[in-house]
Each structure stands twice: as structure tokens, then as C-alpha cells.
Amino acid sequence: MNYIDMHAHMVSRTTDDYHAMALSGCVAVTEPAFWSGRDRLGPEAFADYFDHLTTFEPARAREYGIAHYAWLCLNPKEGEDRELTKKVLGIIPEFLGRDTVLGIGEIGLNRVTRNELATFLDHVELALEHQQLIHIHTPHLEDKYKGTRVMIDALTRDARIDPARVMIDHAEEHTAELILAEGFWTGITLYPKTKASPARAIDMIEVYGSDRLIVASACDWGPSQPLAVPEFIFEARRRGHSEATIRKIVLENPERFLGQSPKFVPPRRERATVPV
16 A cells, blocks of 8 residues: 655655555655754754755655655754754745755754743745645654644744644554544654554554544654554454554545645555455
């Protein structure tokens, strides 16, 4: 089955991973800007990173028949530095016109501080100014509910925000309902140790349904799996879910959300087959 990985940090993966993803049915990835494992030294490092995301990675993915799109931002882990934030926000518009940039992301909160929230809101303002889609990171572990609630409250207070143009990622059992209730798109990250397993993701789908819900690998430099979405497909089939429901979650829902950007080109699909 063809699928789109909505959150894949391919800059940290090898070309072997692109090959394996292509063999498993991946037709497109979107790569949000993220923390590199250490804080970057200045805005020039971000400019170099954004250039990499919009030149080298699309070319590398193309060799395997995978379309590559990017999201740009200063990551929440670095959002405490307000001076750096202002400098990075000043260079992002230079890259927003590139053909593969879909929006601003993954913005959000890490430790849920005042500076992080100010940085988050600055990114939202930039997205609104340039009519960009928004991809949001929610905090880890004990700060997840608090951070998710703080960001949702901030977004719903702004009448300019269209929830249909915002995806809030890394949802878990205690935040998925909160996100869906406000009309946002909801992302479930499939990690082998943290976030959510394929089985837990399917549990949430069985509780909340498949509307406005997307799964992704978010494969990065930590313990993660670039083939997490195929693992989800396998588990969903094992649990008896229909091919139509699975295809909706891994392909049609991403196409619907991303299709709000004029830059997104829906990938060619495989011919549908009827199970025997």
C-alpha cells in the first residue's frame, strides 16, 4: 500500500533508508525542521540547514521515487533563546518561496516556558503573514498535556487561526481527544520506545475514529524506525481493519491536509486491488 510519511527527519537517515521506504510503498515524506542534537551556534547555521532541507534532501529522495517536502522553523528546544529566535525568523521568509516548502514547523513547546511560548507565537504570526500551513510539536512525557493545552488555548484565542490548516503532532492517549475536539489535525508518532507504538495508535483510532488523524515515523537520530508506517499498516491489517480505513489514514488524510498548500503535488497511486 502506498503511504506518505508526514514527519520524517531524513537528514539523519541513510540512503539505505530511502531505498527501504520506497520498497515498502512510501511515495512522499515531509520533513519538519528539528533540533540537531546540539544547539546551533547562530542564524547562519539555520540558513545552511534550511538550504540542505530544500536542495539536497529533495534530490536524494527523488533518486528513490519519493517526493520530499520541508517545514521550516527554529525548533522548540532552541526557543528559549529569544535573540536567536528573532534572527532566525528574519531569514525564514527567504526560503518560504522554495518549491518544496509547505509551511512552518515543527514549532511548539519543550519545557513550557514563557520564552518558548513567545517563540511559538512568533512562528504562528509568521505563518499567518505568509499564509503557511502549521506543523506543531507537543512536549514529551509529563509536560505533554500541559504544553498541548497551553498551545491550543493560544491558538483558539486567535480568530485568524483555521484549525484545518494546523496539525498538532505527537498526540498520545491523554491529548488526542483534546486536539481533535478543537478541529485540529492530529498526528500520532510511531516510536519503538516512546511516543506511541502501532498498537497504541490503532487503539486511539478505534476510540476516536480516522477523521483528521495521521500517523508518521518521525525517524531521527534517536531510537526510531523509518518503516514505522508499514509496521502500522501490518498491525492494522492484523487487527482486522479494512484496506479503505488504512489507506485513509496513511495516504488520503495526509493528501487532504497537505493539499491545502498549492505546492503539494499528490503522488501517483498504485492501482487499488480488491482483497480475496
